[in-house]
Amino acid sequence: MIAIVNYGMGNLFSIYNALDRVGAGPKIIADPKDLAGADGIVVPGVGAFGSCMDQLSGFEGVLRKAFDDGVPMFGICIGMQVLFEESEESPGAQGLGWIEGKVVRLPDGVMIPQMGWNSLAIKRPVQMFEGISEGDMFYFVHSYYGLPKDRSVIAATTEHGVEVTAAVVKNNLFATQFHPEKSGAKGLKILENFVRSTRC
Amino acid sequence: MLARRIIPCLDCDLQVPGGRVVKGIEFKQIRYAGIPWELAGKYYEDGADEIVFLDITASHERRETMTSVIKKTSESVFVPLAVGGGIRSVEEAREVFNAGADKITVNTSALKRPELISEIADKYGNQAVVLAIDAKRRNTPEEGREIVQTPEGPCWFECSFYGGREFTGIDAIAWARKAVSLGAGEILLTSMDRDGTYDGFDIPLTDAVSKRVRVPVIASGGCASPEHMLEVFQKTDASAALAASIFHFGEYNIADVKRFLKERGVNVRV
Structure with missing residues (x-):
């Protein structure tokens, strides 16, 4: 079972439909204890860093356990940003901190939010990028981006005034700043790769 | 660098079950x-970067038809969906977001009550609010108007x-400036002078708005x-070009248009 964590932020329709399309048979999970036994966990995200972390707090323990147990996990957009320790968007709010570093605002002078299709520079040829080529475009909507201390976790970047972290990978955890569920066939391909990783 | 987007627009008449896409000429004749x-699915397969649905009947009673259209579409279309036409409150916007829309476009209701923009933006983010403007050239430059120079002389809109x-x-x-300050994240700018004429976009209008506001502008008409x-x-x-008829009636395919643009140096997703 692929679980979509429903922590009350925004609609999960798109991610549900996209996972369903690639054969995941997804389930939307609102109660943390129902996450036990999931083969894969998707953490979507809409809204601001601080309110996301507030809403997510009930899930923090089970998510950490799943991460430590090696359950494949996929964070999307704010679902990627909350993996970091903190964010300029919500000073004082603590992130999950699974990735060292902070989330910073896009530089002045570029269009904020970055909204639209941008191309990937692939830094690590991870399994999630099977069937994805350098320069393929994905759909981004965001004003902040993660800056990891250890740059080796960066799986891909994109360019929007600065080099922007577009995807990170750490053990069984993969996360994208872009929205694979809104990125056409290439986005579905990444989700399909994720679903496959839950079945080995 | 962000790609320029190609957006097909579906003007929907929701007075029949399931709705139907229509196209008016100069806001009048209907085809x-x-x-x-179905059309949305075809455009998605052809490489549309986003799809806009406008309820031309703009009727509250038809909202359910629109939400069912969006629900059905989002089962098989995996690019952003923008929906507009007669959305007057956050409550109504929520129904459309919950059906799978990523963005709401507002026009008349925001002109009548500009706070609607902030109300939706506060709840769903600026990127989720598109202000649609239907602009008409006025060739009588007046004091206090934002003047635009055109080959036909100065005008305002x-x-x-x-x-x-x-x-x-x-x-x-x-109005575009004000709407952006209220939280509109994008402007869908339709030239009423050009809409349905097949004469091309209104370049001075599009140029002026995209230079004077800091959010993406979708050229239309x-x-x-x-x-x-x-x-x-x-x-x-x-940031984007919107078209309806040229795609609806099979004259051009989105994939061919994007290839054409890419070959001429425009950064598009192909």
């Missing part, structure tokens, strides 16, 4: 083009509402060929 979710049936006296560019899209991307900072 039938297909079933909304007046906002229309109720689907082009009434005029507001409001300066379109001033008048597109009849890939050359028109090339022109608007070469001569203005428009």
Whole structure:
């Protein structure tokens, strides 16, 4: 079972439909204890860093356990940003901190939010990028981006005034700043790769 | 660098079950083009970067038809969906977001009650609010208007509402600025002078708005060929070009248009 964590932020329709399309048979999970036994966990995200972390707090323990147990996990957009320790968007709010570093605002002078299709520079040829080529475009909507201390976790970047972290990978955890569920066939391909990783 | 987007627009008449896509000429004559979710699916397969649905009947009673169209579409279309037409409150916006829309476009209701923009933006984010403007050239430059230079002389642009049936006296560019300050994350800018004429986008209008506001501008009205899209991307900072008829009636395929643009140096997703 692929679980979509429903922590009350925004609609999960798109991610549900996209996972369903690639054969995941997804389930939307609102109660943390129902996450036990999931083969894969998707953490979507809409809204601001601080309110996301507030809403997510009930899930923090089970998510950490799943991460430590090696359950494949996929964070999307704010679902990627909350993996970091903190964010300029919500000073004082603590992130999950699974990735060292902070989330910073896009530089002045570029269009904020970055909204639209941008191309990937692939830094690590991870399994999630099977069937994805350098320069393929994905759909981004965001004003902040993660800056990891250890740059080796960066799986891909994109360019929007600065080099922007577009995807990170750490053990069984993969996360994208872009929205694979809104990125056409290439986005579905990444989700399909994720679903496959839950079945080995 | 962000790609320039190609956006097909589905003007939906929701007075029949499942709705139907229609196309008006100069906001009047109507032609039938297909079933909304089927056309959306075709455009998605062809490489549309986003799809806009406008309820031309703008009727509260038809909201359920629109939400079912969006639900059905989002089962098989995996690019952003924008939905507009008669959305008057956050409550109504929520129904449409919950059906799978990523963005709401507002026009008449925001002109009548500008706070609607902030209300939706506060709840769903600026990127989720698209302000649609129907702008008409006025060739009588007046004091206090935002003047635009055109080959035909200086002019200003007046906002229309109720689907082009009434005029507001409001300066379109001033309204765009105000809407952005209230939280609109994008402007869908339709030239009423060009809409349905097949003469190409209104370049001075598109250029002026995309230079004077800091959010993406979607050029709309008048597109009849890939050359028109090339022109608007070469001569203005428009982030996207919207078209309806040229795709609806099989004249051009989105994939071919994007290839045409890419070959001529426009950064598009192919």
